[in-house]
Amino acid sequence: xxxxxxxxxxxxxxxxxxxxxxxxxxxxxxxxxxxxxxxxxxxxxxxxxxxxxxxxxxxxxxxxxxxxxxxxxxxxxxxxxxxxxxxxxxxxxxxxxxxxxxxxxxxxxxxxxxxxxxxxxxxxxxxxxxxxxxxxxxxxxxxxxxxxxxxxxxxxxxxxxxxxxxxxxxxxxxxxxxxxxxxxxxxxxxxxxxxxxxxxxxxxxxxxxxxxxxxxxxxxxxxxxxxxxxxxxxxxxxxxxxxxxxxxxxxxxxxx
Amino acid sequence: xxxxxxxxxxxxxxxxxxxxxxxxxxxxxxxxxxxxxxxxxxxxxxxxxxxxxxxxxxxxxxxxxxxxxxxxxxxxxxxxxxxxxxxxxxxxxxxxxxxxxxxxxxxxxxxxxxxxxxxxxxxxxxxxxxxxxxxxxxxxxxxxxxxxxxxxxxxxxxxxxxxxxxxxxxxxxxxxxxxxxxxxxxxxxxxxxxxxxxxxxxxxxxxxxxxxxxxxxxxxxxxxxxxxxxxxxxxxxxxxxxxxxxxxxxxxxxxxxxxxxxxxxxxxxxxxxxxxxxxxxxxxxxxxxxxxxxxxxxxxxxxxxxxxxxxxxxxxxxxxxxxx
Numbered sequence: 001x002x003x004x005x006x007x008x009x010x011x012x013x014x015x016x017x018x019x020x021x022x023x024x025x026x027x028x029x030x031x032x033x034x035x036x037x038x039x040x041x042x043x044x045x046x047x048x049x050x051x052x053x054x055x056x057x058x059x060x061x062x063x064x065x066x067x068x069x070x071x072x073x074x075x076x077x078x079x080x081x082x083x084x085x086x087x088x089x090x091x092x093x094x095x096x097x098x099x100x101x102x103x104x105x106x107x108x109x110x111x112x113x114x115x116x117x118x119x120x121x122x123x124x125x126x127x128x129x130x131x132x133x134x135x136x137x138x139x140x141x142x143x144x145x146x147x148x149x150x151x152x153x154x155x156x157x158x159x160x161x162x163x164x165x166x167x168x169x170x171x172x173x174x175x176x177x178x179x180x181x182x183x184x185x186x187x188x189x190x191x192x193x194x195x196x197x198x199x200x201x202x203x204x205x206x207x208x209x210x211x212x213x214x215x216x217x218x219x220x221x222x223x224x225x226x227x228x229x230x231x232x233x234x235x236x237x238x239x240x241x242x243x244x245x246x247x248x249x250x251x252x253x254x255x256x
Numbered sequence: 257x258x259x260x261x262x263x264x265x266x267x268x269x270x271x272x273x274x275x276x277x278x279x280x281x282x283x284x285x286x287x288x289x290x291x292x293x294x295x296x297x298x299x300x301x302x303x304x305x306x307x308x309x310x311x312x313x314x315x316x317x318x319x320x321x322x323x324x325x326x327x328x329x330x331x332x333x334x335x336x337x338x339x340x341x342x343x344x345x346x347x348x349x350x351x352x353x354x355x356x357x358x359x360x361x362x363x364x365x366x367x368x369x370x371x372x373x374x375x376x377x378x379x380x381x382x383x384x385x386x387x388x389x390x391x392x393x394x395x396x397x398x399x400x401x402x403x404x405x406x407x408x409x410x411x412x413x414x415x416x417x418x419x420x421x422x423x424x425x426x427x428x429x430x431x432x433x434x435x436x437x438x439x440x441x442x443x444x445x446x447x448x449x450x451x452x453x454x455x456x457x458x459x460x461x462x463x464x465x466x467x468x469x470x471x472x473x474x475x476x477x478x479x480x481x482x483x484x485x486x487x488x489x490x491x492x493x494x495x496x497x498x499x500x501x502x503x504x505x506x507x508x509x510x511x512x513x514x515x516x517x518x519x520x521x522x523x524x525x526x527x528x529x530x531x532x533x534x535x536x537x538x539x540x541x542x543x544x545x546x547x548x549x550x551x552x553x554x555x556x557x558x559x560x561x562x563x564x565x566x567x568x569x570x571x572x573x574x575x576x577x578x579x580x
């Protein structure tokens with residue numbers, strides 16, 4: 001099967017940040033491959049290693065995003081597509097979905113695979129949007145994938161259990177990071193990635209309707225998360241402090 | 257008059273409390289802004305839930321019934337919500353952020369060419385735009401987001417609003433939606449439900465969550481006993497669901513469930529940011545960990561530094577005493 005995995009370069013959520021006058025200030029160099037996308041790449045590699053096929057990756061982003069594409073190629077993907085932006089566009093999930101759907105509409109694939117959300121914004125919308133725009137059967141929040149008789153079998157974590165869903169191809173799936181541990185590229189993979197093809201196209205050359213790309217949701221400002229009041233920490237004789245806290249839950253916190 | 261439509265989710269034959277929280281909030285926005293507060297129920301037995309939904313102030317309740325809605329399937333839910341939107345033309349559709357909602361929200365937004373914002377912790381509607389707050393960067397910051405569109409779709413984290421009864425007499429309108437294989441496309445083969453009759457974490461008033469420190473049957477038994485004394489749901493950190501100690505549906509964190517109970521007791525959980533992102537909005541947090549420097553203590557209201565095998569037995573005993 002042929003997989004095209006949509007990947008994104010995102011800020012490292014461990015990087016220090018500051019909020020100043022409603023603006024988020026972060027070190028622009030601390031960018032990583034979105035963890036959920038890494039799992040999607042890994043699972044596509046595992047399945048194609050087992051059953052044959054190809055894995056390609058597509059990434060929307062500024063010039064620097066080529067590092068993220070190289071990372072996926074070093075993991076083992078065969079080819080990358082870089083849809084280049086200037087980096088100052090205020091795209092939302094809908095803008096990304098429009099661009100991806102337009103780019104992918106003439107491509108050949110059996111499975112489009114996405115991370116289920118990006119780890120910086122946690123919106124989780126783009127995959128479903130692309131499925132709808134391309135009119136593909138889809139499943140979200142996959143925690144396991146298999147191939148069976150030309151169908152993609154998705155184990156999806158739902159509200160009341162794990163749903164086993166058979167998707168005819170071509171189809172789209174969004175992946176949780178619970179399905180695998182993405183491989184760390186080895187030296188051989190990193191060397192090989194430098195010779196792998198990356199096709200680039202600028203969004204501005206894609207003949208897209210500018211109004212359709214306009215974000216419908218805009219982050220107007222950032223604020224700190226309201227701080228929790230400082231807690232009490234108890235150390236000492238286990239029985240004594242356990243009893244004390246249980247009593248405080250009753251008399252002070254009033255939650256028993 | 258603009259309509260605020262709340263999708264009332266049914267799961268395992270029960271109304272999701274989190275969708276009634278959203279309905280309660282929509283009712284207060286509607287009252288303040290002069291909008292109409294309405295609700296839609298999509299389930300095989302949708303009409304059996306209208307009495308309970310009326311209590312929260314909807315003036316009109318739409319029902320979509322049929323076998324196609326006995327289990328969650330994104331094809332049937334999308335078709336139904338698209339039809340409902342056509343019939344009702346709401347300005348806003350509000351959802352509780354469940355896994356079923358997450359499964360359709362993006363596709364529905366694309367289908368309806370709607371504005372959309374997911375997983376908010378608060379929102380308001382002024383007649384033309386939604387202003388929302390949503391946790392970002394693993395819940396380390398809040399993004400203030402404005403959304404326009406017609407309609408605007410909003411999904412809300414559980415526990416963001418209180419239930420607020422507001423009895424009304426609602427007009428019930430049944431809408432017919434037929435679902436065929438072209439709508440479904442995917443085949444739902446089975447649902448593996450490992451949780452049985454355990455307490456739904458999104459609805460639980462109290463949660464006992466186990467982390468890496470919970471290593472053996474003895475520790476698991478202590479967790480179960482504490483949960484049973486508190487009538488609490490049992491959750492787990494990613495380490496324990498990945499290693500198979502607890503079922504994956506019990507995972508709490510950025511990847512799993514985002515919960516906000518009255519009482520959250522973290523046992524043997526170090527407090528990685530991905531875990532904290534899933535429980536930081538709990539009202540009262542208790543942490544039990546033998547490592548005094550564990551980051552979980554930074555968010556805990558009550559921290560107990562100690563070995564869980566030594567701390568839990570007297571802790572459980574004292575709670576039993578108090579409960580009696």
